[in-house]
Each structure stands twice: as C-alpha cells, then as structure tokens.
Amino acid sequence: MDLNNIDLFALQTTYMKKDSTTKALCKALNPYFIKLSQDVKLALIYSRIDELDVQAVDELAWQMHVDFYDYTLSIESKRRLVKSSLEWHKIKGTPEAVEKASSSVFGNSKLEEWFEYEGEPFFFRMDVDITEQGASPENLKKLDILINEYKNKRSWLEIIRIFLTAKGTMYFASTISSGEEITVYPWLSTETVSKGKLNIATANRFVEETTIYPKREV
Structure with a gap:
C-alpha cells in the first residue's frame, strides 16, 4: 500500500465495490486521506x-x-x-x-x-x-x-x-600530423594469362524401327 497515494476504493472487498454508496464515499474521502498522509510527515x-x-x-x-x-x-x-x-x-x-x-x-x-x-x-x-x-x-x-x-x-x-588548495581548470590540446609518400612505377607484364569462355554442344541420336503386321482374324 502506498500511503502517499492511497486509494480507499481499492481497499474494499469485492462485494463492497459493487455498492454505489461505498463508491461515492471512497471518491469523496480520498482527497482528505491523501492530505492526511502528507500532513503526518510534519511530525517527523x-x-x-x-x-x-x-x-x-x-x-x-x-x-x-x-x-x-x-x-x-x-x-x-x-x-x-x-x-x-x-x-x-x-x-x-x-x-x-x-x-x-x-x-x-x-x-x-x-x-x-x-x-x-x-x-x-x-x-x-x-x-x-x-x-x-x-x-x-x-x-x-x-x-x-x-x-x-x-x-x-x-x-x-x-x-x-x-x-588552502588552489582550484582551477587546465586545458590540454594535442594534434598529430602524419604523411605518406607513394611511388608508382610503370607497370611491367611478366606473365600473360588468357581467359575466355568455351561453349561445347553435344547431341545424342537414337533411331528405332518398328514393323507392325496386319492382325489376322482367328
């Protein structure tokens, strides 16, 4: 239970919560109980x-x-x-x-x-x-x-x-300067590799001959 934000209606039983008079009383008295909980602190x-x-x-x-x-x-x-x-x-x-x-x-x-x-x-x-x-x-x-x-x-x-201790603010700054030298010499080919795409087509032909003779009557 939070005494700083007391809710009288929440303290009622399930049966009493169905009573309209109880609902009205809780709503009317709630502000007074909250103020009372604040005033109690003055004793501390x-x-x-x-x-x-x-x-x-x-x-x-x-x-x-x-x-x-x-x-x-x-x-x-x-x-x-x-x-x-x-x-x-x-x-x-x-x-x-x-x-x-x-x-x-x-x-x-x-x-x-x-x-x-x-x-x-x-x-x-x-x-x-x-x-x-x-x-x-x-x-x-x-x-x-x-x-x-x-x-x-x-x-x-x-x-x-x-x-006595003297207090103050000290500021420190630093910077870094760096450089890089790159020399590119003429490109010389020492190995030649040829790459390409080769398409090879294959086919398979199968021929079957079937002879059907006239069906004889029995």
Missing part, C-alpha cells in the same frame, strides 16, 4: 533535517543544544551540526570530537597531541583545510570558538596550521 522532524528550511533547522539547533552554532553558516553546515550533535555530546572533550566538529564546518581537520609532535605538555595543534570556507578573519574566529567548545579544559591550543 529529526529524520527530515535535510528537507527542513533554515528557520526549522535553527530551532532544532537550540533544542538539540548544539555547542557551536553560527547563524551565518550555510544551511548545509547547520544541518550537519544538528545531525551530529547527539554523537558529539557523547565524545565531547576528546580529540575526535574536535576533529569531527571542525571537519563538518570548515573542512578536513586533524588534531595532534603534544606528545605526537614533541610539543609542550597539555598543548595540541590543529591542521585545518579551509579551501571551501576561506581564511577570512571571521572564519578563523569561528574556528577558534568551535575548538574551545569541544576540547577538554586541561588542553590548550598551540597553533592552527591552515591549508
């Missing part, structure tokens, strides 16, 4: 984040207690923050939480603890690819706020290494 909010408008996503961010949320972000970034909020609350204060939050907003990010690069104890550094977002002062400030929201309280950010 969290599972339809990718379909919601920006105002609804902003309200969900408040409801889901998203730690870092900027109303100037794109609708795609807002949706990723809301959808991941529950997961990040479970791992908040870990390098994984910082990496995932930063990657969802700015781009591919990696966190290194002090002991991974021989730094000072309790410090860490971040590698962030902000090719898509850009390195404006506003975005760098947002990145700093995001990191502080998801890192643990005893760790301190030492440095953020920014990576």
